Amino acid sequence: MRTQDSQQGGAADEALADPPPAIGTDERRMHVRAYNFWVSLLGGRAFPSIDDLDPASIGDFGPNSVLLDFTADESNPRIAWLGRALREEGELGADVRTLADVPGRSLVSRLTDHFLQIIANRAPIGFEAEFVNVRGNSALYRGILMPFSSDGETIDYIYGVINWKELADAALTADIVAAADRAMAALRAEALVPAPTPAVAPSWADGPSRSFASPSSPAVEVGDESDLADALALARESASTAASSDLRSRAALYRAICHAYAFACATEDAPEAYAELLEDAGLKAQARAPMTPIAKLVFGAACDKTRLAEYAAVLAHARRHAVQPDGMTRFLDRFSGGLKAIVAAERAARRPAAARPDPRERLRETPAAATLAFSVEPEFVLLLGRRAGPGEVAILGVTDDSGLVERALRYAARD
Known part of the structure; x- marks a missing residue:
């Protein structure tokens, strides 16, 4: 289920989901x-x-x-x-x-x-x-x-x-399950085996057990080069579907992002296999932008560079917040503003503190255009005005809403 905020972010995501369940x-x-x-x-x-x-x-x-x-x-x-x-x-x-x-x-x-x-x-x-x-x-x-x-x-x-x-x-399935339950009950009675823990039924897309599978995002367990290649191929398939002209949709893109993130997490458990995949693709690991090679492997090096950078930023932001592969769908759905907002948040987080001066310092030295008598507590507030005539502005109200004031401060202090 999408929240209202994430629905609004869908328009911005356009070409930027519940991923398919794991299969055998x-x-x-x-x-x-x-x-x-x-x-x-x-x-x-x-x-x-x-x-x-x-x-x-x-x-x-x-x-x-x-x-x-x-x-x-x-x-x-x-x-x-x-x-x-x-x-x-x-x-x-x-x-x-x-x-x-x-x-x-x-x-x-x-x-x-x-x-x-x-x-x-x-x-x-x-x-x-x-x-x-x-x-x-x-x-x-x-x-x-x-x-x-x-x-x-x-x-x-x-x-x-x-x-x-x-x-x-x-x-036949019911008979098999009943027989297995009876056998296990008999063994437990003899203290030969511990009681089993409930398991999630395997699920296929559109299959009979889809509604019983609890994870909504891909959970990839990687132990060798073959498994990592499988994870990459699955991610590439989702990326290809998302890029299809007749299937382009926000859901398909979110599905591809989720699979790309699952593959990115899987590479951490198989560094040597990942290094071989990079070498085969003619790519190099990047310490300052570790998700860029991931994006290129999944979405293709020929993909638009701006898109690749955005996809890499989304993956990096999820990793920054230690999102687990099976929680990626939830992370995307609940992020107000959609993928564009995630990209903006990641770029803001990367920006060195020195490159983000406090706009208050600059505006404190800016000469005042006029002085009005208002009883306010915060140092900076936002005024709403209306042109009243030639050279005149009527002040309609004042607010100290932190979000509005912060955006106005940064706008006023821009170069």
Whole structure:
């Protein structure tokens, strides 16, 4: 829920959220490996060449992949490759030749919700949700779509990789839980194991347990280089979504900021892995601006420099206040004025004290334009006046409101 102040700050945030819940490691890593594979084929081009892609030779995620060919029909692409796992999941036969041939309750059919986005965004798109499959069971899926080109400019092929988990039906789940509870109760009665502490159910975006997950911000536990790379890839995906022309929104941007902050915190636990990521990206750590490389890694070095500086300032201010990754959404939501206000607060905090002279010292030496008889306690007050005639000002009132007076003092003492 947004406060009124944060809603007002949304207009200023514009292109400057509740982050997606954490998902299973295996599902995320297949998605990350697919993305890294796509990056490895770029070779300095905007998109990899379709000539460099051979899904049949990819043993890792090839069976979970599909290749769509848009060269003949942009609205109904031909299925140039369909991996064995996806074919079996949807019970798809040899008669399935185009996307329109795919039945509605198969994972491949879910691509129709996303492939137009990737053509508009001209960048990989990640997605995750829940659906009911051909067997009538609920399944949680996560995937990524990646653009390929035959001429280096036009996106005429899209390669998708999808992983999923099929859920047991409610009756079977209840039986399993009940049996496990009985077994644990018996063990506790024999003092063989301690009573368990309640755990938060895992959650997927739009999944059945989303409402039960307590953290609203990403909590990243990093123990090695692979985990840190996963955290970075997840942050980059959110940043790509936030930058999408048709998906640009304050919520998407806040989501990207939250993931970037989670990655920034994770780097502190894996300094060597972070150093390798910086070296691979041709970046250097900056002692005076430690969040700038983070912003470049997540949002891309080609991102507008002003935006990068603002994103880095937001991350730095959260770190200055020791915000935990799972509290970043709350921090953003409750900061009056939105991201622009956070940027201003961070820059004010960085400014050396000598560069911020007290305006009172300067104004005490300023000659008075006029003297009025008022009974006031503070040294400085703010008067409200109205032009009464040529060379005349009518004083309507006086206030010593600290916020108003402070802003007026700084305005009056400016160079």
